[in-house]
Amino acid sequence: xxxFFDDIPEENAQGExxxxxxxxxxxxxxxxxxxxxxxxxIVLAVVCFLLGGFTVWFSLDKEMRTLIKIKNAIDDHYYQDxxxxxxxxxxxxxxxxxxxxxYSYYMTADEYxxxxxxxxxxxxxxxxxxxxMTAEQKPQMLVxxxxxNSPAEKAGVSEGDYVIAFGKQPTEMTESVxxxxxxxxxxxxxxxxxxxxxxxxxxxxxTLTMSREEYVENYVFYRTKTTSYAFSGIRAxxxxxxxxxxxxxxxxxxxxxxxxxxxxxxxRFDQAMEIFKKEGKKHLILxxxxxxxxxxxxxxxxxxxxxxxxTERKPIAVVADYGDKKENFKAARNVYGEYFAEDSxxxxxxxxxxxxxxxxxxxxxVDYGAIGFENICLIKRYGVAATFGKGIMQTTYYLSAQMDAxxxxxxxxxxxxxxxxxxxxxxxxxxxxxxxxxxxxxxxEIATAWAALNG
Numbered sequence: 001x002x003x004f005f006d007d008i009p010e011e012n013a014q015g016e017x018x019x020x021x022x023x024x025x026x027x028x029x030x031x032x033x034x035x036x037x038x039x040x041x042i043v044l045a046v047v048c049f050l051l052g053g054f055t056v057w058f059s060l061d062k063e064m065r066t067l068i069k070i071k072n073a074i075d076d077h078y079y080q081d082x083x084x085x086x087x088x089x090x091x092x093x094x095x096x097x098x099x100x101x102x103y104s105y106y107m108t109a110d111e112y113x114x115x116x117x118x119x120x121x122x123x124x125x126x127x128x129x130x131x132x133m134t135a136e137q138k139p140q141m142l143v144x145x146x147x148x149n150s151p152a153e154k155a156g157v158s159e160g161d162y163v164i165a166f167g168k169q170p171t172e173m174t175e176s177v178x179x180x181x182x183x184x185x186x187x188x189x190x191x192x193x194x195x196x197x198x199x200x201x202x203x204x205x206x207t208l209t210m211s212r213e214e215y216v217e218n219y220v221f222y223r224t225k226t227t228s229y230a231f232s233g234i235r236a237x238x239x240x241x242x243x244x245x246x247x248x249x250x251x252x253x254x255x256x257x258x259x260x261x262x263x264x265x266x267x268r269f270d271q272a273m274e275i276f277k278k279e280g281k282k283h284l285i286l287x288x289x290x291x292x293x294x295x296x297x298x299x300x301x302x303x304x305x306x307x308x309x310x311t312e313r314k315p316i317a318v319v320a321d322y323g324d325k326k327e328n329f330k331a332a333r334n335v336y337g338e339y340f341a342e343d344s345x346x347x348x349x350x351x352x353x354x355x356x357x358x359x360x361x362x363x364x365x366v367d368y369g370a371i372g373f374e375n376i377c378l379i380k381r382y383g384v385a386a387t388f389g390k391g392i393m394q395t396t397y398y399l400s401a402q403m404d405a406x407x408x409x410x411x412x413x414x415x416x417x418x419x420x421x422x423x424x425x426x427x428x429x430x431x432x433x434x435x436x437x438x439x440x441x442x443x444x445e446i447a448t449a450w451a452a453l454n455g
Contacts, residue, residue, distance in 0.1 A: 101409055103394050109403045112396075119294055120263040121217035121236060124191065126210055127152040130163075132179040139178045142440060143199070145290065148218030148259070149236045155210040157199060160441040165198035170207050173198060186212060219259040220268035222275055225249045229275060231268050239271050248447035254279070255446070257287040258302070261294025261357045266301035273305060277339055285450070287349045289379060293356025293390070296329065303361055304333035306346065308370040311337065315416040316364045319393060328416070336370065346371050347453050349446070350427065351379040355388030359422050362387070363415035373432030377449040385435040391423030
């Protein structure tokens with residue numbers, strides 16, 4: 001249209017008026033024919049649209065058509081307004097809570113982003129995991145884990161501490177061991193606002209200053225008898241020497257705690273293994289207590305350190321779809337010989353929260369000879385020594401450009417050589433694993449497990 005008018009002499013460039021003049025110059029019969037053809041085209045388009053709609057409608061199964069009719073009836077006739085969001089929330093609740101297994105569920109775009117942030121370690125808070133009840137069901141705030149790189153870690157909170165008071169000022173503390181009361185106090189604090197927490201460790205008490213902050217959790221910790229390293233900084237990617245050696249170890253053994261197979265965890269694990277090699281350590285304790293799994297590709301990278309007796313990339317698991325299809329997922333590499341000697345020993349610590357990718361990695365290590373069951377120590381929790389027992393895999397499928405998604409259980413995981421499935425069972429003492437009693441103090445529990453493994 002614009003190009004056409006660019007060719008008209010300036011004095012005649014009148015926009016729509018010029019077009020009208022051109023139309024007026026048409027022979028009357030041609031004008032009528034064009035109007036008739038236009039009307040026929042519109043009618044044909046409407047008919048095709050309606051037929052397409054009917055085709056789509058009848059392509060739906062009976063139940064889906066009934067659901068649409070129910071939705072329309074509610075919209076047209078129910079005595080109260082029902083928001084579309086409430087209607088679909090009810091449907092999604094049924095899908096998530098009654099139809100699928102507990103590992104499968106629909107996620108809104110916000111929920112999906114939150115799940116990604118979770119595995120990436122993105123947090124806002126203070127970074128303390130509590131046990132909130134005693135065995136006698138009395139309230140307590142026992143610190144069972146301090147998140148790496150968190151405000152609580154920087155403030156000096158330790159595993160085994162009890163939170164016993166909190167307040168906006170050190171002279172105005174609320175004495176309480178009830179988690180809900182502490183949680184309500186935290187909810188009222190602005191990000192970056194300092195407050196005070198009193199903790200008790202044995203007979204000692206101390207008042208610590210901290211604030212709710214945005215941080216990235218560190219999932220990898222390296223310790224020996226004389227040295228220790230962790231990751232700090234805005235992205236938890238700055239390797240930092242810490243003053244936290246593990247006194248129970250001998251001179252040839254290093255310890256790595258792997259909290260989760262999160263986004264980027266493999267890079268931190270690589271750096272920890274480089275320290276292991278640089279320090280000339282021979283044996284390794286891999287601590288998977290509390291590690292509930294994570295990304296398969298992260299585990300594939302880390303598995304590359306534990307494929308003994310070969311330089312080939314080994315399958316880490318046989319993934320058997322719920323049909324005839326089977327697929328081998330391989331380790332991303334095999335560098336065992338670059339870090340371990342023939343007589344090196346690797347040990348694994350695990351508990352009831354060791355699940356999924358962690359159990360798969362243990363199976364890989366067992367099947368390829370990096371460890372035997374006797375090199376695994378199960379920490380008793382509430383008197384039970386076992387890993388979680390999750391031997392199935394989930395896959396996330398995007399549903400729209402808005403990035404809502406559905407996570408579905410898609411396959412059963414079996415160990416790569418033995419074909420063992422631990423689903424619903426876990427790894428148990430009867431497999432040959434050692435056991436150790438739990439302790440509220442992390443290093444005491446590690447020392448107890450180390451003694452059991454060497455007993």
